[in-house]
Amino acid sequence: NAGVTQTPKFQVLKTGQSMTLQCAQDMNHEYMSWYRQDPGMGLRLIHYSVGAGITDQGEVPNGYNVSRSTTEDFPLRLLSAAPSQTSVYFCASSYGRGASSPLHFGNGTRLTVT
Amino acid sequence: GENVEQHPSTLSVQEGDSAVIKCTYSDSASNYFPWYKQELGKRPQLIIDIRSNVGEKKDQRIAVTLNKTAKHFSLHITETQPEDSAVYFCAASSPPGGGNKLTFGTGTQLKVEL
Numbered sequence: 001n002a003g004v005t006q007t008p009k010f011q012v013l014k015t016g017q018s019m020t021l022q023c024a025q026d027m028n029h030e031y032m033s034w035y036r037q038d039p040g041m042g043l044r045l046i047h048y049s050v051g052a053g054i055t056d057q058g059e060v061p062n063g064y065n066v067s068r069s070t071t072e073d074f075p076l077r078l079l080s081a082a083p084s085q086t087s088v089y090f091c092a093s094s095y096g097r098g099a100s101s102p103l104h105f106g107n108g109t110r111l112t113v114t
Numbered sequence: 115g116e117n118v119e120q121h122p123s124t125l126s127v128q129e130g131d132s133a134v135i136k137c138t139y140s141d142s143a144s145n146y147f148p149w150y151k152q153e154l155g156k157r158p159q160l161i162i163d164i165r166s167n168v169g170e171k172k173d174q175r176i177a178v179t180l181n182k183t184a185k186h187f188s189l190h191i192t193e194t195q196p197e198d199s200a201v202y203f204c205a206a207s208s209p210p211g212g213g214n215k216l217t218f219g220t221g222t223q224l225k226v227e228l
Contacts, residue, residue, distance in 0.1 A: 031214040042120075042203060042218040043158070058215070059115065090157060094214045100146030100165060100207055103214060105157040 001026050006091050006106035013081040013113045021076040021109050023091030029104070031094045032074040036060065036087040037108075043090065049074055081113045116141040116208040120219025127194050128227055135222045137204035138186040146207035147180060147187045148216070153200045161202075162189070194226045 007022045025032065033048035045058030049068040063085060065077040074093075078085060088110050092103040117140040127133050139147075148163035164171045164178045164187065171178050175194075180187040191198055201223050205216040 033214070035218075040123075040220060042220040043205075045215065045217070048215055059217070096214070100163075101214065102148060102160045102163065103216060105159070107157050 003027065004091055004093055004104050004106035006089075006109050008109060009107065011109060011111050013078070013111065015081060015083060015113060017081050019078050019081065021078075021089055021091075021111075023074045023076065023106060024072050025074075025091075025093040025104070026072065027093065027095070027104065028071060029093035029095050030071070031096065032068065033058070033092050033103070034064070034066065034074070034076045035090045035092060036085075037090060038087050046076065046089075078111075083113045085111065086113045087111060116144060116206055116217040118204060118206050118217050118219045120204050120222060122222060123220065124223045124225070126225045126227060129194060129196060131194055133189075133191045133194055133198070133224055133226075135189045135202055135204070135224070136186060137188070137206075137219050138184075139206040139217075140185065141206070141208065142182075142185065144206040144208065146216075147178070148205050149176075149178060149189050150203045150205065150218075151200045152203065152221075158203060191224075194224075196226050196228060199224060199226045 004025045034046040035043040047066040049055045091106040094101045120137045145166040150158035151161045152158045175192045177190045201221045204219040208215045
């Protein structure tokens with residue numbers, strides 16, 4: 001199993017550009033989520049999904065969209081990039097919807113918005 | 115929503131000493147408390163977790179304690195080694211949305227000195 005795969009690893013955008021961060025998992029996990037990590041602020045939840053066709057907002061959803069058309073994929077879309085979205089983005093998945101089970105993280109995408 | 119506070123933000127110990135990191139949470143409904151270790155430039159990885167029906171859990175040199183009444187939990191690392199140097203994050207589940215919807219603390223930079 002590859003686990004959680006994120007692409008790209010690095011990305012530089014200009015203000016106002018849009019892009020999609022890709023996330024795929026091959027563990028048949030129902031739960032998937034996106035976090036952003038900023039210095040001194042830990043990991044903050046952007047959006048999450050408890051299964052195909054179901055998404056919900058986390059703590060910091062503004063400026064981001066998600067969709068979950070398949071169990072495997074959970075892309076994160078930046079609609080109009082802003083410098084405040086410069087961050088490291090992690091996708092994470094876990095087994096089950098309601099049970100507390102460990103989150104498996106991808107290797108992250110480092111995004112810089114100029 | 116859930117709020118998790120983590121202390122200290124930095125911790126320096128001598129090799130062989132013990133290290134303790136403390137976290138408090140606000141939502142009495144939270145029932146799952148994992149700890150993640152993140153090495154520089156890498157993804158967070160689960161090192162130990164505890165559920166609300168257990169007061170303590172050990173795994174070799176690592177232990178976690180939970181006090182539900184006081185709403186705090188702690189990570190204890192004994193006989194620290196240089197490879198323990200990393201950033202450690204505590205987290206708490208945030209129902210509804212499943213126990214997988216985690217709120218993270220802001221992290222502790224642990225440095226183990228020779």
